Every structure is written in C-alpha cells, then in structure tokens.
Amino acid sequence: MTRATEEPPGGTPDADESLGDRAARAVLEFREGRTDALTDLVREATPLLWHTVRAQGVDRDVADDVVQSTWAALVRHAETIAEPKAVLKWLLVTARRAAWETVRKGRADLRRRTELPDDVTEGSAALPDAGPGPEAEVLNDERDRILWSSLRRLPERCQELLRLVSLADRPDYKAISASIGMPVGSIGATRGRCLAKLRAVLTEQGEASWT
Amino acid sequence: MSRKHENAWGAPVPGEDEPLDERDLAVLDRLGRAVQVVDPVPESLVERSLFAMTLARLEAEIMELQQIEAPAGSVRGDAPPLEARTITFTHERLTVMIALSADDDGAHVRLDGWVAPAATLVVELRQPGGERTTTADDDGRFAFTAVDRGPTSLLVRLPDGGDVTVATPVIEL
Numbered sequence: 001m002t003r004a005t006e007e008p009p010g011g012t013p014d015a016d017e018s019l020g021d022r023a024a025r026a027v028l029e030f031r032e033g034r035t036d037a038l039t040d041l042v043r044e045a046t047p048l049l050w051h052t053v054r055a056q057g058v059d060r061d062v063a064d065d066v067v068q069s070t071w072a073a074l075v076r077h078a079e080t081i082a083e084p085k086a087v088l089k090w091l092l093v094t095a096r097r098a099a100w101e102t103v104r105k106g107r108a109d110l111r112r113r114t115e116l117p118d119d120v121t122e123g124s125a126a127l128p129d130a131g132p133g134p135e136a137e138v139l140n141d142e143r144d145r146i147l148w149s150s151l152r153r154l155p156e157r158c159q160e161l162l163r164l165v166s167l168a169d170r171p172d173y174k175a176i177s178a179s180i181g182m183p184v185g186s187i188g189a190t191r192g193r194c195l196a197k198l199r200a201v202l203t204e205q206g207e208a209s210w211t
Numbered sequence: 212m213s214r215k216h217e218n219a220w221g222a223p224v225p226g227e228d229e230p231l232d233e234r235d236l237a238v239l240d241r242l243g244r245a246v247q248v249v250d251p252v253p254e255s256l257v258e259r260s261l262f263a264m265t266l267a268r269l270e271a272e273i274m275e276l277q278q279i280e281a282p283a284g285s286v287r288g289d290a291p292p293l294e295a296r297t298i299t300f301t302h303e304r305l306t307v308m309i310a311l312s313a314d315d316d317g318a319h320v321r322l323d324g325w326v327a328p329a330a331t332l333v334v335e336l337r338q339p340g341g342e343r344t345t346t347a348d349d350d351g352r353f354a355f356t357a358v359d360r361g362p363t364s365l366l367v368r369l370p371d372g373g374d375v376t377v378a379t380p381v382i383e384l
Contacts, residue, residue: 042264043257050252064253065276065380071260072267135249144245151242166243195235202238 019045019172023088030078042071045088047167049095052179055160056099058106066102070095088172092179150201157182158194165191255362259381262339262362271366271378274300274307300379304369307379319357320384326351326367335366337378360384 017025023045026037049070053063070091081087136148151159157180164176173191177184231239267273277299300307306327314321326332329351336343336355339362347353362381369375 038264039261042260046257046260047252050256051246051250054250060250060253061276061279064256064259067256068260068263068381069273072263072273075264075267076270138248139245144241144248147238147241148245148249162239162242163246166239166246195231195238198238199234 024084089178271376
C-alpha cells in the first residue's frame with residue numbers, strides 16, 4: 001500500500017478528483033439514469049461509512065444496518081439533494097445521526113429493562129470495546145498489537161481521526177471532518193498532534209523504528 | 212506538487228498538505244492494516260447496500276431491525292452465517308419476525324415468518340436473482356422454503372395502506 005503525498009508522476013485526469021468530487025459526479029450521473037459511478041462510490045466509501053458509524057459506539061450488526069440504510073436513503077433523496085458537492089458530507093452526517101439514534105435508543109431500552117439509575121456516560125459515545133482489550137488478539141504481529149494498544153491510549157478524538165486517516169492512501173480530509181464532526185480548519189493540525197502523540201507512546205514502548 | 216482540494220467543498224483544508232515523514236507514513240500504513248483486521252468491514256456489506264439501493268428505488272418504507280438472536284460466536288455478514296437465527300423487524304404499523312433454518316441439508320435456507328398484527332398479507336421475498344410471493348395465513352404465519360443464500364429482503368404491502376409497502380433491511384442469508 002503506497003501512501004503518496006505527492007502527485008503521481010504525470011497524473012491521470014482523475015488524480016485530482018477527491019472522494020467528495022466522485023460522490024458529486026455519481027449522484028449527478030445517477031439522476032441521468034447512469035448508475036456505474038454510484039456503484040463505484042458504494043464500493044469506495046462504504047469503509048469510511050462503516051468506521052464512522054462504528055466510532056459512535058454501535059455494534060457490528062447495527063452498524064451494518066445503518067450503513068445500508070444510509071445508502072438506501074441516498075437513492076431516495078438523490079433527486080432532491082440541492083448541492084451535489086455536499087453529497088459525501090450528507091452521507092457521513094446521515095450515518096452518524098442514525099448511529100447516535102440507535103445508541104440513544106439502546107441506552108433508553110437498557111435503562112427500561114434493568115431499571116437501574118442513569119449511570120451511563122452521556123455525551124460523546126465510547127469507542128467499541130474501550131481498553132486494549134481482546135479485540136487486539138486478532139492481530140498476530142506483536143508490533144501491530146503494540147501499535148493498537150498505543151492507539152487506545154490516545155484521546156478518543158485522536159483515535160477516531162487516525163483510524164479514518166489510515167484507511168485511504170489519499171484521505172479526503174473534508175469527508176473525515178464531516179464524519180467525526182471536527183472543524184475542517186483544525187483537522188490538519190490535529191492530525192499532526194495526534195500522530196506526534198502516537199509516536200511518543202510508541203517510543204515509550206520501545207518501538208522507535210517504523211520505517 | 213501541493214495538492215489542494217479546492218474542488219469538493221470550497222476552500223482547501225489547512226494543514227492537509229503538511230508533509231508527513233517516513234515514520235508517520237509507516238505508522239499510518241500499519242495502522243490502516245490493523246484497523247481492517249480488528250474491525251473489518253463485513254464482507255458482503257457492499258453487495259447488500261447495492262441491493263438495498265435497488266429496493267429503495269421501489270419506494271418502500273424500510274422497517275427497522277429490532278433484534279437479532281443468533282448462536283453465540285456467529286457474526287452477521289461474515290462467513291457462512293446464520294442457522295437458527297431469529298430476527299425481528301418493526302414498523303409503526305407492522306412487526307415481522309423471521310426464523311431461519313437450514314433447508315436441503317444446508318444448501319438452502321428455510322424462512323418461517325410471522326406478521327403482527329396477524330393478517331392475510333401478501334409477502335414478497337426479493338433477492339438479486341428474482342422474487343417470490345406467498346400469503347400469510349389468518350395467524351399471520353408464512354414460510355419460504357429452499358431459499359437461495361445471498362442478500363434478501365421481504366416486502367409486505369400494508370392492509371388498507373393504499374400503496375404503502377414496507378420492506379425489511381437487506382439481510383444476508
């Protein structure tokens with residue numbers, strides 16, 4: 001997996017097209033009855049939607065449901081979305097809201113069922129399985145496990161941001177800003193700070209060489 | 212060489228083009244692979260989403276997935292799923308519960324369902340390969356046997372609902 005920070009040599013005409021641009025084009029073409037670009041968009045953007053939804057603290061079954069419902073909602077709204085350039089943002093915000101809704105409902109149901117006082121932390125949802133936890137057991141490589149447990153020691157905002165940034169070779173930062181609700185203006189600097197924190201933790205763990 | 216996204220949503224992202232050094236890139240690269248191992252996108256989610264989009268064009272109201280009861284250890288959407296799974300879907304006017312079991316020695320799936328409130332409703336089973344129809348009995352019971360595995364959705368036309376059709380989210384049989 002390459003992670004180019006520079007323009008590929010003699011870049012293709014599409015090289016400058018961001019995920020947000022492709023989403024806009026997909027919806028415009030869909031309105032004209034051509035669905036190929038939208039199909040490609042589903043393939044490309046589903047991982048971003050998935051991890052956006054999972055970061056709200058919903059389990060895998062619910063996240064699965066939220067993601068496909070979000071895509072279905074896009075089809076139902078395709079004709080009425082006034083600003084195609086904002087399609088990707090719309091998708092991410094819709095998915096996040098749907099995820100919040102299920103989390104809130106789940107908590108309300110749980111409270112009703114158990115009749116316990118409200119001791120659930122409100123506000124920003126916890127990432128699934130907080131702590132280094134058993135989830136890291138699926139990582140076979142010791143260095144991966146160290147990386148994962150180091151990540152889990154960062155503030156939640158950093159964890160969310162770095163997970164999403166790590167997904168694509170050329171992340172669409174505007175999309176990521178929409179998916180975690182962080183102002184576009186601060187995302188670049190936050191990325192730098194979070195990476196620095198992660199590297200500091202890794203160095204503490206004795207993992208100095210990563211190249 | 213600096214790549215600015217002035218295209219999608221207006222102004223460029225401050226700091227986006229700040230260079231990442233080799234170690235940053237290596238960390239992100241390794242992290243990206245770890246994320247995909249620890250929390251993989253379910254294998255068939257893209258296919259089910261595409262199918263859900265096809266169904267959405269039918270303008271049915273999508274029911275809400277209420278509850279899945281599955282044997283411990285199984286994960287929906289991954290691997291060969293599902294025997295003995297019970298799923299409940301709700302809509303403000305209708306609840307559909309389905310129980311799944313192996314049929315034809317596991318080559319196919321048997322789907323037993325109940326609609327509540329009970330009514331003799333027409334139930335349609337949609338898969339990318341085609342559709343089948345049955346009618347629920349007076350107790351609201353219906354069944355489909357020898358169903359192919361793959362993305363599946365049930366559509367029910369509401370009684371006295373004019374043209375209102377409700378559909379379950381797409382599930383992977």
